[in-house]
Amino acid sequence: MLQTSAAVTETDAADHGLSPEEYARICAALGRAPNVVELGVFSVMWSEHCSYKSSRRLLKTLPTRGPSVLQGPGENAGVIDIGDGRAVAFKIESHNHPSFVEPYQGAATGVGGILRDIFTMGARPIANLNSLRFGSFDHPRTRYLVNGVVAGIGGYGNSIGVPTVGGEVYFDPGYNGNILVNAFTLGVVRTDKIFRARAAGVGNPVMYVGSKTGRDGIHGASLLASAEFSGEAEEKRPTVQVGDPFTEKLLLEACLELMEKDAIVSIQDMGAAGLTSSTVEMAGRGGTGIVLDLDQVPVREQGMTPYEILLSESQERMLIVARAGAEDIVRRVFAKWDLDASVVGRVTDDGLLRVMFREQEVARLPIDILTDGAPAYDRPAAPPADLDALQELRLDSIPLPGDYNKTLLALLDSPNIASKAWVYHQYDYLVRSNTVVEPGSDAAVLRIKGTHKGIALSVDCNSRYCALDPYVGAMIAVVESARNVVCAGAAPLGITDCLNFGNPEKPQIMWQFTEAVRGIRDACVALGVPVVSGNVSFYNETEGRAIPPTPTIAMVGLLEDIEHHTTQWFKGDGDAIVLLGVTREELGGSEYLMLTHGLVRGTPPWIDLEAEKQVQRVCLAAITEGLVRSAHDIAEGGLAVALAECCISGPHPGCGAVIEMEGAIRPDALLFGESQSRIIVSLRRRHLGRLRELAADANVPVTVLGEVRGRRLVIGPLIDVDLAELRRTWTTALPRRMES
Amino acid sequence: MRWGVVTFPGSNDDHDALYVVDHVLGADAVALWHKDRDLKGVDCVVLPGGFSYGDYLRCGAMARFSPVMESVTEFARAGGLVFGICNGFQVLCEAGLLPGALIRNRSLQFVCTRVHLRLEDTDTPFTCRCTRGELLTIPIKHGEGCYVADPSTLEQIEQNHQVILRYVDASGRATPDANPNGSLSNIAGIVNRQRNVFGLMPHPEHAAEKLLGGEDGLKLFQSVLAAYTEGARQGTTSVAPGH
Numbered sequence: 001m002l003q004t005s006a007a008v009t010e011t012d013a014a015d016h017g018l019s020p021e022e023y024a025r026i027c028a029a030l031g032r033a034p035n036v037v038e039l040g041v042f043s044v045m046w047s048e049h050c051s052y053k054s055s056r057r058l059l060k061t062l063p064t065r066g067p068s069v070l071q072g073p074g075e076n077a078g079v080i081d082i083g084d085g086r087a088v089a090f091k092i093e094s095h096n097h098p099s100f101v102e103p104y105q106g107a108a109t110g111v112g113g114i115l116r117d118i119f120t121m122g123a124r125p126i127a128n129l130n131s132l133r134f135g136s137f138d139h140p141r142t143r144y145l146v147n148g149v150v151a152g153i154g155g156y157g158n159s160i161g162v163p164t165v166g167g168e169v170y171f172d173p174g175y176n177g178n179i180l181v182n183a184f185t186l187g188v189v190r191t192d193k194i195f196r197a198r199a200a201g202v203g204n205p206v207m208y209v210g211s212k213t214g215r216d217g218i219h220g221a222s223l224l225a226s227a228e229f230s231g232e233a234e235e236k237r238p239t240v241q242v243g244d245p246f247t248e249k250l251l252l253e254a255c256l257e258l259m260e261k262d263a264i265v266s267i268q269d270m271g272a273a274g275l276t277s278s279t280v281e282m283a284g285r286g287g288t289g290i291v292l293d294l295d296q297v298p299v300r301e302q303g304m305t306p307y308e309i310l311l312s313e314s315q316e317r318m319l320i321v322a323r324a325g326a327e328d329i330v331r332r333v334f335a336k337w338d339l340d341a342s343v344v345g346r347v348t349d350d351g352l353l354r355v356m357f358r359e360q361e362v363a364r365l366p367i368d369i370l371t372d373g374a375p376a377y378d379r380p381a382a383p384p385a386d387l388d389a390l391q392e393l394r395l396d397s398i399p400l401p402g403d404y405n406k407t408l409l410a411l412l413d414s415p416n417i418a419s420k421a422w423v424y425h426q427y428d429y430l431v432r433s434n435t436v437v438e439p440g441s442d443a444a445v446l447r448i449k450g451t452h453k454g455i456a457l458s459v460d461c462n463s464r465y466c467a468l469d470p471y472v473g474a475m476i477a478v479v480e481s482a483r484n485v486v487c488a489g490a491a492p493l494g495i496t497d498c499l500n501f502g503n504p505e506k507p508q509i510m511w512q513f514t515e516a517v518r519g520i521r522d523a524c525v526a527l528g529v530p531v532v533s534g535n536v537s538f539y540n541e542t543e544g545r546a547i548p549p550t551p552t553i554a555m556v557g558l559l560e561d562i563e564h565h566t567t568q569w570f571k572g573d574g575d576a577i578v579l580l581g582v583t584r585e586e587l588g589g590s591e592y593l594m595l596t597h598g599l600v601r602g603t604p605p606w607i608d609l610e611a612e613k614q615v616q617r618v619c620l621a622a623i624t625e626g627l628v629r630s631a632h633d634i635a636e637g638g639l640a641v642a643l644a645e646c647c648i649s650g651p652h653p654g655c656g657a658v659i660e661m662e663g664a665i666r667p668d669a670l671l672f673g674e675s676q677s678r679i680i681v682s683l684r685r686r687h688l689g690r691l692r693e694l695a696a697d698a699n700v701p702v703t704v705l706g707e708v709r710g711r712r713l714v715i716g717p718l719i720d721v722d723l724a725e726l727r728r729t730w731t732t733a734l735p736r737r738m739e740s
Numbered sequence: 741m742r743w744g745v746v747t748f749p750g751s752n753d754d755h756d757a758l759y760v761v762d763h764v765l766g767a768d769a770v771a772l773w774h775k776d777r778d779l780k781g782v783d784c785v786v787l788p789g790g791f792s793y794g795d796y797l798r799c800g801a802m803a804r805f806s807p808v809m810e811s812v813t814e815f816a817r818a819g820g821l822v823f824g825i826c827n828g829f830q831v832l833c834e835a836g837l838l839p840g841a842l843i844r845n846r847s848l849q850f851v852c853t854r855v856h857l858r859l860e861d862t863d864t865p866f867t868c869r870c871t872r873g874e875l876l877t878i879p880i881k882h883g884e885g886c887y888v889a890d891p892s893t894l895e896q897i898e899q900n901h902q903v904i905l906r907y908v909d910a911s912g913r914a915t916p917d918a919n920p921n922g923s924l925s926n927i928a929g930i931v932n933r934q935r936n937v938f939g940l941m942p943h944p945e946h947a948a949e950k951l952l953g954g955e956d957g958l959k960l961f962q963s964v965l966a967a968y969t970e971g972a973r974q975g976t977t978s979v980a981p982g983h
Contacts, residue, residue, distance in 0.1 A: 151849075151850075154850050155850075158791075158850055158852075158881070158883075159750070159752075159791045159794070159795075160752070161751075161752025161753070161790060244794070245791075245794075246749070246750050246791065246793070246794030246795075246796070247794075249749070249750055249752075249791075250749055250750075337749065338749065424852075425851055425852055425853050426849055426850050426851070426852070427850075427852060428752075428850075428852050428881045429852055430852065430879055430881060430943070430946045430952075431752050431753060431756065431789075431881070431946075432755065432756065433755075433756045433759055433760075433945070433946060433949075433952060434952075435952065435953075436951055436952060436953075438953070447951065447952075449759075562951065652910075
């Protein structure tokens, strides 16, 4: 008999983040009002974070299939076959609001959560990336947030023994009130050992493993992740979880060890919305039901109510559907690693989530109402009224710089362009002995042990472009991430996306989102790259001010032969420096325009997807033929900054360059414009002919810019700077700001 | 020669050490479990990097009480080779098998980077294949790697040539700028008086393959193998007590 004494009202529903319409929908579907425990379950399952109610229909338009895709969106992570009986599982996820409220724990548990998503699939995690966006250094909280987030990512990743091999860090006043912390993990799994989260086999035991359940993180998904900030963020600290990487390390090893035995039917991590969502999602995917006995759940403190146990977001917990009779195998493995394992329920055939507590049924809900029955909205979308004004940029109103050396140094000193060594030297990027290209090049490269293969990883988004034109900005995020892995010698394999936006109930935000999804789709279709997993983070707003639209793209590329890995810096005097692609007269959305003129204006750089594809194809062919000694994507700061990075980002003392160039366009656009589809390669002169052949076949323009020589960067008559000065500026920019 | 690599709960570089011994050095490697007292007849025990028992108390403070450490201590006292890397070095100091202690880095930050090291002494089984004064490039990755000891201990280990590795700059000078964590006298690695127990903060197992950026660390593993082979040839058991 269902306990219904604590009947709820529309006001209670509103307190749980459910609208009057949604509450009415729940009552209609159930044929009665829910009790308070059930309302709690609905509040998390129907939250934006868990149900994707504002984004679901649009996400269905993304290309998710491909000949190598073993698992697309809808599981804990996407999985792509890389041959040799191996596959890679990967996903990116946001932990924005928790990190803003409590930066160390928020970022740490973001890493912990995404790691669980990967090893849940049976994959051994081998690499972490992260994409971080902070406010400007003028803002009083920025240093505190940077310190806390970086320490939190390191604190978790370093302790659990998974290398953090790359990422991106941006600073923009648009994130002053709402930082972004997106965490990515990739794991390697044998193709015949992939685990999924589908509860099957009526009567099979549902087992709880890992840490005990406490009162932390209750309503993290519904109230923290699915609503805007207002007032004091500090008040929300109790909704942030606390991480324990040591326990997760044990959980990781225990799960992987257990997966070698024939004991598990399916497995799911308890992330957002904890026991509730893991139970409901496993039963939903399996088309089954689950009955839970909360008295069997290991708890950290006395007197926890069913509501609290179901909604706790305590970390480092997993739910396993074991094969009936294999309970002791599970217990033995977890006991070896000193972890709890407890049977907390059974798989049923009634399609219901039934929850027992002290021999009473405290919730009884049809699974399909919680999952497929969740609302899906076509929210109204409209471009912002000031879009035309924002996109208008008259180049003749922009004065040329007086001193191009100073402009180049100012760009290298911009925290968005400067070396991120201060950040990544706080991360262990070596553990597990696979890191072939370390942080600080276009993409990280890792070998795949037991094969000759490697993978290249890059995470990218220029949100300034997205603010000016979310369609083009999102396309550029995809193609730039692809270009980065190509420069490392890899063929783009697939992406995972983390879509960070403001409040989707506002038409201009929904327009940004719609346009960005369309951009990702078009770019992925053009490059033939599937989207295999992802995450949407809405409500990134404080006091009604939304962040710039930030569709972060993490790209995974495959090197058929690890020996082809390539880095971005020049290798030695005498090599020819060559530009693949075309420089246009465009400055819209550039770092240069922001830095020297304080403007975020114009349209983002022109992008022709077919031309982009050809540039990437030529670069990759040249690398795999062994012609190329370095390859570097041209991005923020344009050609001059990219050349400077080629000179100074490698081992000391670096390589100088002498560039002879002339263009029919404004010199500032030539040097600092951010035209897309451009790559700088260096190669021995004798290979120039072959490179020209490859480029001619693909219609890709090739320009010999100059040669690697000396200890200065000289670009025509405009720039002439000593490498030591370039390097000093570029390497001290971030530490100086952090320590001031 | 058979190597054993201990796995404590929270060990992270145990697989890496096993990989180097097995795949790079081509020697026999077995995993040892913290709850077991059995050392499986190994000739050298590696205590790997990581965060044993979470290192929530003091680094290595819990691990020294584990069952396997009882056997490792006995093994070391009998002259067996023990090679403690990073967290392993911390465990050896906590267990009293090496003098001194490792505290938080001067910067208060975790640091992962390649460092230059000067090899101070070749009269150990861990460095017999190296040259005195040679420079090695090996990564460090730790938050608590600042080596400290009281003045008399420091004087003693210097006098006894127990300091094996020092942080130096690219030209081999032990300057303050070349010291990544604040260690006294730029100390990066030491041996015990009997020279059969070696602890170092740098990770030689992460500098053992050209593909991964360098092979300098492999020399330390090769030295152990050479010392063992030489010892076996001469029929002595002073270096390795054997099976």
